[in-house]
Structures are given as structure tokens and as C-alpha cells.
Amino acid sequence: MGDGVHPYSSRPVAGTHVWLTPPDLLQRLGEFDLDPCAAPSPRPWPTARQHIELPDDGLAASWAGRVWCNPPFGSQTWAWLQRMAEHGNGIALAFARTETEGFQRWVWDRADSVLFLARRPHFHHPDGRRAGGNSGGPIVLIAYGSSNTDALAASGLDGALVRRIEQERKAA
Template identity: 50%
Template sequence: MARSFNTNTDNSAEWLTPPEILRALGPFDLDPAAPVVRPWDMAARHYTKLDDGMAQPWEGRVWLNPPYGRETFHWLARLAAHGSGLALIFARTETQGFHEQIWAKAHAIFFFRGRLRFHRVSGERGGTANAPSCLVAYSPEDSSRLYRAQKERALTGALINLR
């Protein structure tokens, strides 16, 4: 099964989280949707599409940059059930999945100012994302990390606490 992680104006299949976001919010115990090839680690442990991260056990604090498209909200449902971690997704606030898996379940949402530039699997920066992005927190601890990163100006945007 082919998976895409982030699409942007370069229309490539896999896009990596900018490392400055991970530094601002980490460390993380698990990335269940990691690219097979990556120039840096997103977490202490990784599952790739070869491991089928949805079928594996999730433990600890999770970093999730899920496959984008129809699968995105299945991954978010799993993260919400797990109860500890952050997800980086497009800010498609009007969708049914956003209402069911984020507005109804998340502790906080951070909306980035401007559009992100993700990285290619080679590590070089790619083009600008084709939609705005947000970070979704599923625990009080993760909400606190978003607040600290915003306060320290490691992330710029707006934080909304939901719970």
C-alpha cells in the first residue's frame, strides 16, 4: 500500500517534519508513521510503512506526521485513543474527520502562522506546503509543550486550548 506523508507544491510522496519543530516539542518515544529513509530521527523508536505502524503497539509519547489523505483521521483516532502525543496535519478544520478526531477529542491545537516548508527524504528543504498546518495535542503534557514552544518563540502561530 502506498502512503504519502505530506504533500506540497513539489508533489512528492514523502515529506519530513522540519527538525526545528521536533526540537521545540521533543523528545518523543515513538514515531509510528516514519519514512523508511530519513536523515534524522523523529523519536527514539520508529515504525515505517514496512512495519505497518497502525498494527503495532504504541507506547510512550508519540510523534505523528501521518499519511495524508483518507488515512489521516484513522491515525488520529489511534493517537486520541493512545492519549499521549502530538500530530502534525493540514488544518482542514471544516472536515468531518477534524470535527470527530480533533475538535471532539484533542486537548489543544496550534495553528502555524504561514505555511510550512517540509523536507525531502534527502534532508533538503522542499517547497511550501499546499495548505496551512497545525499541531494537535492529545494530553495535558503535550498542550503544555505547545504553550512553552510558543512562549519561547520556537513556534509562531496561535494556540487554542480545548480541554
């Protein structure tokens, strides 16, 4: 799933690695400065002010500002979430695979909060058409940075927001 086609992609789902984030979900999260794994141009809607797409390598590129990251799904997801954790300012979208080593390391140990979506979103094809089925698994939005936790809380998206306990103690 992921906004772009990446050299890190695993087996394509439904013949493609390109699955666009639903525009209404993005609108609820506010404006982003960078999408390092953006869908190829032309894209039907922007995901950020700046887009990095193939052949450029978004993992190797310089990141600045508030980042949106819908990485390619599969084992390569963890490299993107590691980079998000190191950057510390943005929101990522991933499968809610809470039991995996990658989730433990790059989400539970590093993110400020997670929003488990109540329903599986319907992604979109590169031309903007909504895909027929939903994501095929539970989705979580992962916030790095307290302002991004605030954005998740204010988004109005149905689900359960879980904040890091350490963050809650610091705020008290």
C-alpha cells in the same frame, strides 16, 4: 505529506509521499518515544527514539509513550488521528481542515489543544534537503494529553494555541 510512505497514501504530491517534518519544528516540541509513520531509513534526523516504517504497519503496531505523528495527508489522515486520540499521548501534524468530519471527530472532539501555525512550514525531502515550496495549506499541531498542550505552549512556535473548553473548566 507525512514522514513515511504508507499503504494508506493517496495521490503523491510532487511525485512522492515522503515529506519530512522540519527538524527545527521537532526540536521545539521536545523528545518523542515513537514515530509510527516514520520516513524510510536512512533518515537524515530522528523524529523519535523508536521509528516504525514500511513495510511495518504503524497503525496496527503497539504504541507506547509520547508519540509524534506526521501522517500521510489525504483521507487516510483520519485513521492516524483516530489512533492518536485513542492513544491519548502525543502530537500530530495535519492540514487545518477544521470543517471536515474527520477534524470534527478526531481533533475538536478528542484533542486537548491545537496550535494553528502562523506560517506554512517547508517540509524536507528524504535526503534532508528543504523542499522548494511550503506545505501548500495551513498546518495545525494537535496535542493529545495535557503535557503535550504544555509542550505546544512552551514551543515558541508562532501561531494560535486553542485549548479545549472542557479542559480549561477542569483546570479552573
